[in-house]
Amino acid sequence: MNLRSVVITGVLALSVPVLAACGGLVEPTASPPAAVEGEQAGAAATEAATAVETTASEAAGVETPQPAGFSWTAWVANGMDDSLSVVDLATGQELARIPVGMNPHILTTSPDGSILYVVNAGGHDRDPNAHAEEAASQATPDPHGHGGNGADTAPSAEAGKADEDKADSSMDQPDGTSYSLWAIDAASGQVLVQVPVGMGPTHPIASADGSRVYVTNTDEGSVTVIDTATWGVVTTISDLPEPHDGALTPDGRLLYLATAGTSTLTVVDTESFAVIKTIPVGNKPRGLVAGGVNGELAYVTNKGDGTLSIVDIPNGTVQMTVPVGAGAHAVRLSPDGETAYVSLSQEDAVALVDVQSGQVRRTLAVGATPEQLDLSGDGxxxxxxxxxxxxxxxxxxxxxxxxxxxxVGAGAYGVQMTSVAYAGSTPMALPDLPKNADGYRDLSVEQLAAAMEAKDFVLVNVHIPYEGELPNTDLFIPYNEIGANLDKLSAPDAPIVLYCRSGRMSTAAAEVLVAAGYTNIYELDGGFNAWQAAGYELVSQ
Structure with a gap:
């Protein structure tokens, strides 16, 4: 898998120099950059008295030593770059940039952190100015959850039409690179599987036992339920009004969804897949996290009015509405349940919210347009x-x-922490993928590229006329002559990878070999057109 060079603009304050990704030394900074002082925009923020602070220790330039055994890796989805950045927090290095599907959006991991789930959103919010009109229409919120000038900001028919137009404007069609969930090995970066989902997917939600992943299809108004044992789709939950983020209760029985189309929190029973409750929250909810001992609380960010709703699920009521700031988007909860962290995409900041008092106790300046955030497991x-x-x-x-x-890469959007160290690309065998209905395995470009170094298979070009080939190709056999050339192939149970230009001829050849008793056939999705589109070379004899 090709890994591109990276640029680092800052490193953690350490007592010794660290190696940069390019191999050079980066000298430690004298002290960590202090939080930038400033005011949180908006009347709500003023009333909550949340001016950005600088502590005495920051002013004195106190360095922050790394705790013993410190090891966290952050993965960033680069939506405009079609890649994932892998960042080592101990050094501040971008270790790798891994190609994925079209417009990677939001990330999560399996419970043990070993598998990274990435949603490829296709045309959803692909335009970097996708939120410009939304931001312009969101006047400074007041403490009562209304827009500027005291006008209610409930969803309008025009807003709904705009959302429909956004979905209709997608130029791509559902396939393995767009509108899909990919599972990636966190240690190696190898793509393990690709699962097609609905239109305009955004958020993956993994169950605590690791058995399921729920994907919200924002443009389609549905949730795809995936069984991780088979990577099959269990069901699709429909008629959900613009679902964004979501969370499961610890026992996995209930799924909470931020449904922006009706400015509600929707509760779904994960056994019957029925909607059992809807609870009104603020305008245009985006982020959601569950809290409480048994998931009885939900914390919902409302991007349309700059608030955080703290919701009592059993009673179906909003306990508290906290004004946090413009562009309230993602939310995470501290391990002790006392602090909510909210990204403010229109203020270039993160709000630290005391959830007991309902006050923003501090705001920290970050980069431009922060969308998503995540906490390390130790908080x-x-x-x-x-x-x-x-x-x-x-x-x-x-x-x-x-x-x-x-x-990191262009269009940085989703981010996810894991304690699994990234070891880099290592020689990989062909993945043990499930066979399709025709008896062979569909192989992605990324999976083939990862297996090329170890190469324990026969690679066969079946395209006619000859138009070039992948590196390390073993045989050239026209697809319509494959049945007459079985003597040139490996044993019927040995792995064989077939490819052509686009996939049509290799599909036909795969079907012939399966019918002839071959049991370990792989076919390259998209052929060498997809191989070249992913940045890999094509050679000629």
Whole structure:
């Protein structure tokens, strides 16, 4: 898998120099960058008295030592770059940039952190100015959850029409690279599987037992339910009004969804897949996290009015509405349940909310247009992806200090932490994928590229006329002559990878071999057209 060079604009304050990704030394900074002072925009923020602070320790330039055994990796989805950045928090290095599908959006992991789930959103919000009109229409919120000038900001018919137009404007069609969930090995970066989902997917939600992943299809108004044992789709839950983020209760019985189309929190029973409750929240909810001992609370960010709703699920009521700031988007909850962290995409900041008092006790400046954020499992580190300037902000929550800014790919959007160290690309065998209905395995470009170094298979070009080939191709056999050339192939149970230009001829050849008793056939999705489109070379004899 090709890994591109990276640029680092900041590193964690360490007592020794660290190696940069390019191999050079980066000298340690004298002290962590202090949080930038400023005022939180909006009357709501003023009333909550949330001016950005600088602590005495920051002013004195106190360095933050790394805790013993510190090891966290942050993954960033670069929507305009069609890639994932892998960042080592201990050094502030971007270790790798891994190609994925079209417009990777939001990330999550399996419960043990070993598998990364990425949603490829296709045409959804692909335009970097996709939120410009929305931002312009959102006047400064007041403390009562209304827009500027005291006007209600409930969803309008025009807003609904705009959302429909956004979905209709997508130029791509559902396939393995767009409108899909990819599972990626967090240690190696190898793509394990691709699962097609609905139109305009945004958020993956993994169950606590690892058995399911739920994907919200925002443009389609549905949720795709995926069984991770088979990677098959269990069902699609329909008639959900613009679902964005979501969360499961610890027992997995209930799924909470931020349904922006009706400005509600929707509760779904995960056994019957029926909607059992809808609870009105603020305008245009986006982020959601579950809290409480048994998931009885939900914290919902409302981007349309700059608030955080704290919801009592059993009673179906909003306990508290907290004005947090313009562009309230993603939310995470501290391990002790006392602090909510909210990204403010229109203020270039993160709000730290005391959920007991309902007050924003501090705001930290980050990069431009922060969309998503995530917490390390120990609650020590907060990472923020900044869509506007393609950076990752790293915050030490022990001192509530911004300690590093790392350059990542264009359109930085989703971000996810894992304790699994990234070991880099290592020789991989062909993945043991499930067979399709025709008896062979569909192989992605990324999966083939990862297996090329180890190469324990026969690679066969079946395209006619000859128009070039992949590196390390073993045989050229016209697709319509494959049945007459079985003697040139490996044993019937040995792995064989077939490809052509687009996939039509290799599909026909695969079907012939399956019918002839071959049991380990792979066919390259998209052929060498897809191989070249992913940035890999084609050679000629």
């Amino acid at each position: 020590r580190w907060l990472v923020v992806s900044n869509n506007g300037d393609a950076t990752l902000s790293i915050i030490d929550l022990a001192q509530e200090t911004l300690v590093a800014t790392v350059a």
